[in-house]
Amino acid sequence: MSPVEAVDGGISLQRMNTSIDDQIRSIFINTLELPLENFDLNLKRDDVESWDSIAHVSLVMSIEHVFQVKIRPQDATQLKSPRDFQEKVRGLLADRQDS
Amino acid sequence: MAQLDALRCSSPADYIQIARRLRKSGTDCWMRLAVLASHSIQFLDAYLVVASNRARFPVDPWFAPFGQIEEQVLPAISEFWRMQPGAIWISLRLEDVERWLPDEYYAVGPDGAEQKIRALRDRLVRVVREIRMRSASTILVSNFASPRLDSLDPFSASQPRSLKHIIGAANRELAEALTSFNDAWVFDYAGAVSARGSEEWSDACMDYVARVGIAPKNMSALANRFVRCFAATQRPAAKCVVVDLDNTLWGGEIGDDGLEGIHLGQDYPGSAYRDVQMFLKGLRSRGVLLAVSSKNEANVAISAIDTHPDMVLRTRDFANLQINRDPKPDNLVRIARELNIGLESLVFIDDNPVERAQVRIELPMVCVPDMPIDIGEWLRTLEQLETFDRPGMTAEDRQRADMYTANQERRNLERSATDLDGFLSSLEMVAWVGLCDDQNFNRIHQLIQKTNQFNLTGRRFSSEEIRSLAGSAGSAVAWLRLKDRYGDQGLVCVGIVRDTGGGIWNIDCLLMSCRVIGRRVEDAFLMYLREIVAGRGGCQLRGKYVVTGKNTLVANLYREHGFLPETLGGNGSGEIGSYLRSVNDEGWAWPLAIKRE
Numbered sequence: 264m265s266p267v268e269a270v271d272g273g274i275s276l277q278r279m280n281t282s283i284d285d286q287i288r289s290i291f292i293n294t295l296e297l298p299l300e301n302f303d304l305n306l307k308r309d310d311v312e313s314w315d316s317i318a319h320v321s322l323v324m325s326i327e328h329v330f331q332v333k334i335r336p337q338d339a340t341q342l343k344s345p346r347d348f349q350e351k352v353r354g355l356l357a358d359r360q361d362s
Numbered sequence: 363m364a365q366l367d368a369l370r371c372s373s374p375a376d377y378i379q380i381a382r383r384l385r386k387s388g389t390d391c392w393m394r395l396a397v398l399a400s401h402s403i404q405f406l407d408a409y410l411v412v413a414s415n416r417a418r419f420p421v422d423p424w425f426a427p428f429g430q431i432e433e434q435v436l437p438a439i440s441e442f443w444r445m446q447p448g449a450i451w452i453s454l455r456l457e458d459v460e461r462w463l464p465d466e467y468y469a470v471g472p473d474g475a476e477q478k479i480r481a482l483r484d485r486l487v488r489v490v491r492e493i494r495m496r497s498a499s500t501i502l503v504s505n506f507a508s509p510r511l512d513s514l515d516p517f518s519a520s521q522p523r524s525l526k527h528i529i530g531a532a533n534r535e536l537a538e539a540l541t542s543f544n545d546a547w548v549f550d551y552a553g554a555v556s557a558r559g560s561e562e563w564s565d566a567c568m569d570y571v572a573r574v575g576i577a578p579k580n581m582s583a584l585a586n587r588f589v590r591c592f593a594a595t596q597r598p599a600a601k602c603v604v605v606d607l608d609n610t611l612w613g614g615e616i617g618d619d620g621l622e623g624i625h626l627g628q629d630y631p632g633s634a635y636r637d638v639q640m641f642l643k644g645l646r647s648r649g650v651l652l653a654v655s656s657k658n659e660a661n662v663a664i665s666a667i668d669t670h671p672d673m674v675l676r677t678r679d680f681a682n683l684q685i686n687r688d689p690k691p692d693n694l695v696r697i698a699r700e701l702n703i704g705l706e707s708l709v710f711i712d713d714n715p716v717e718r719a720q721v722r723i724e725l726p727m728v729c730v731p732d733m734p735i736d737i738g739e740w741l742r743t744l745e746q747l748e749t750f751d752r753p754g755m756t757a758e759d760r761q762r763a764d765m766y767t768a769n770q771e772r773r774n775l776e777r778s779a780t781d782l783d784g785f786l787s788s789l790e791m792v793a794w795v796g797l798c799d800d801q802n803f804n805r806i807h808q809l810i811q812k813t814n815q816f817n818l819t820g821r822r823f824s825s826e827e828i829r830s831l832a833g834s835a836g837s838a839v840a841w842l843r844l845k846d847r848y849g850d851q852g853l854v855c856v857g858i859v860r861d862t863g864g865g866i867w868n869i870d871c872l873l874m875s876c877r878v879i880g881r882r883v884e885d886a887f888l889m890y891l892r893e894i895v896a897g898r899g900g901c902q903l904r905g906k907y908v909v910t911g912k913n914t915l916v917a918n919l920y921r922e923h924g925f926l927p928e929t930l931g932g933n934g935s936g937e938i939g940s941y942l943r944s945v946n947d948e949g950w951a952w953p954l955a956i957k958r959e
Contacts, residue, residue: 293379317404320571324405324578325375336570 283330283356287349290325294318304346326352332359374408374578381408384415385422395421395592396447398431398489400458401575409585417748419593421449428573429458432485435492443496449592450493451549453504454486456529457564458575464511464525472523479506479532487539494543500595502588503540504551505533509560547595547753554587594751600650600729601707602681603642604697607656607663609713611639611675613737616666617658621926627672634737639674641744650750651681651701655693655710660685669921671947690717691724709749713737786881786955790847793883794959795890798832798839805853806841809873813856816884817873818919820910823858831870836861838894842887844878844956854878855887859894865901866942872905879915882953888923889952896945904928907939924949 288302295313308314323339326332326348332355334342342348372380395410397403404425414421424445426434431454434442456463460478467475486503493501506529511518518526533552540546555563558580565577576584608615612635613625625632646652652675656663663685667677677683682700684693690712698705706727712718713733722730729749733740798806810823823831832839842855858871869891874884895903905920907913917939921927925941952958 290373290375293375296382316572317402320402320568320574321374321378321405323571324568325373328373328578333567336567339567339571 283352284349286329287326287345287352290322290329291345294321294325302345304344304349306345308343322348330356332356374405374581377408377412377582381411384411384420389420389422392420392422393448393596394445395423395449395451396426396442396445397423397451397453398426398434398442399451399453400429400431400455401453402428402573403453403575405574405576405578406581406585409581410589413582413585413589414592417589417593419589419596421589421592431489435489447497447499449500449502451502451504451588452486452489453551454482455504455551455575456482456506456508457510458573464508464514467525472528475525475528476532479528480535482506483532483536483539486536490540490543490546494546498545500592501543501546502549502591502595503536503546504549505536507552507555507560509555509563512560545595547591549588549591554584557587558583590748590751591753593748595753598707599752600709600749601703602651602653602697602701603645603709603711604653604655604694605642606712606714606717607654607658607667607685609737610711611635611673612666612670616663621666621670624666624670626670631737632672634740636672636674637741638737638744641741643674643679645750646679648750648752652679653682653684653697653701654680655684655690655697657687658685665921669924669926671926689720691721694721694725694728709747711744783955786953788847789881789955791881791883791956792845792959793886793956794843795887796841797894798828798841802841802853803828806839806856809853809856809875810871813873813875814910814912815876815915816879817910817913818869818916819871819906819908820913821871821908823871828858831858831860835898838898840887840890840894842883842890844883851875851877854883857887857891859891859903861898861900862904865899866904867895867898867900867902869903869905882955884919885923885951885953886956886958889950892945892950900945902942902944905941905943907941
């Protein structure tokens with residue numbers, strides 16, 4: 264077993280069967296290294312030290328990857344909390360279903 | 363491997379999490395990799411960590427501030443120099459520094475474009491020189507690509523001095539320039555773009571948001587490719603590939619199926635096995651030694667290797683052959699010892715998963731790739747094996763395999779054959795050939811009755827039989843007379859060929875006087891028999907060897923002369939071995955040392 268398999272605790276497999284909320288939570292926790300109990304949908308970007316511009320772009324990348332959506336640059340800068348991301352994702356998925 | 367597959371679909375967040383865990387398990391023996399780039403390359407961090415750990419050459423990336431290359435390298439003191447990196451990656455991209463070049467090309471013209479790109483190349487060479495003056499770290503330099511160009515201008519390839527070709531020339535010049543520096547290599551960034559597809563190489567939104575420069579979906583591939591190149595500069599290359607025989611170099615089992623039964627040739631699956639051999643031959647020319655570890659009877663296997671017409675590799679291409687009933691790990695140890703190389707430089711190729719598993723368990727330092735079940739997929743699998751990657755090749759590498767040519771006896775034979783050639787030429791041999799007539803009938807009859815050793819069938823034809831065979835259109839009685847510098851040796855060879863139908867002519871009698879053994883006279887005589895048969899419309903010669911108890915000398919004669927066994931036999935007295943050879947195959951040759959009258 265390579266070192267990679269040893270540490271990958273099946274995070275990716277977990278992802279497959281979870282809800283939108285769970286996946287968003289997972290993305291935030293992994294990207295920002297947040298303890299599970301600290302996660303809150305209303306968390307503010309300014310309040311989290313690890314949520315710098317690089318992390319922000321990573322969050323957007325992961326959201327786009329997991330939900331297969333595209334977030335416009337002008338919208339991306341407006342997302343300041345997990346809830347903002349959640350609403351954005353829901354909106355984009357709904358748009359896709361309508362079209 | 364479900365986790366690895368899942369990893370491939372993982373999001374950036376997953377990679378970040380895995381990289382974090384890998385770091386937590388200790389980075390002491392990770393090599394520090396300093397990355398200096400003209401784009402926001404730090405998004406590659408997690409991918410580099412994961413890929414390099416998987417390759418067992420873990421790196422701990424450090425990223426210079428955005429766009430800082432000379433600013434980090436030229437000063438006496440900088441964060442870059444404090445880092446003391448073990449390896450350095452410089453990514454100065456055309457897309458970042460000369461973003462509009464594809465659009466401006468027609469305005470600035472080829473000269474202008476060349477000038478701009480040469481300026482970048484000069485920057486890179488200067489940076490490499492500076493680094494090299496102060497450090498021996500491995501340096502990898504991305505070459506130039508223009509992902510937009512392929513979509514923007516599909517006719518760029520059609521103009522000899524177009525941007526596409528100027529970029530190609532600049533990349534070649536970059537490669538040339540780096541050869542002056544030790545351990546400095548081009549990282550084929552252009553190749554990475556090409557492999558993934560330039561059309562969706564970058565993500566416009568990501569570029570606008572953060573100058574990312576590469577679409578997230580391509581990051582894993584880019585990191586993997588970089589790690590592959592990096593690992594090749596660090597890892598000592600594979601020195602010897604040990605291959606199995608059955609179902610590896612040919613389809614089937616030589617012991618059971620025989621030469622005619624194994625699959626090796628122009629049609630599938632035989633063609634796939636030939637391709638595998640061609641690949642191995644290519645490796646050999648790159649300085650990788652070849653060896654065999656096979657559970658077979660040595661003489662059967664070696665005979666197959668040397669006589670099967672569709673074999674690409676012959677015994678002389680192998681530096682070592684272990685053909686026995688011993689466990690394969692034992693053979694590998696023996697091979698490593700005899701070739702004086704470490705076990706860690708061996709690669710073991712075998713179709714049998716049980717054999718592979720045994721080697722993996724007992725000799726974990728040997729590289730044992732998994733091979734596909736379908737031979738049709740082997741070539742691709744072999745081509746993609748990273749263990750053969752080599753950043754550069756020296757003349758010494760190219761010659762290495764020849765220096766290890768196996769079978770020292772054969773080597774000696776070749777050497778003495780050169781001496782033998784000289785000796786035979788010095789004999790000044792001249793041969794006459796012809797068909798039986800009244801003049802030499804008696805001598806022919808006498809030889810048939812007397813000759814024991816060099817006599818393939820031992821059959822004593824009677825006078826009537828000889829006359830009958832000599833007089834018929836479907837058979838011939840042939841002879842060869844030899845003269846050398848010491849005198850006339852007289853008639854020394856007799857042969858009788860007979861049409862058995864279907865284009866096959868039997869050699870019912872083939873014998874030669876002991877006096878002229880070892881001079882290749884039999885080569886000449888077989889040529890003459892072939893001439894007779896071909897002249898009368900025959901396609902194949904069938905030679906038979908009958909064990910008489912006195913003629914073991916010629917047990918392998920037909921095999922040694924390019925005939926293939928029809929049936930194996932000739933073990934006990936009276937048993938017959940039967941061999942075939944086409945009159946049209948290319949190997950027929952009159953020996954040079956004998957002049958024909």
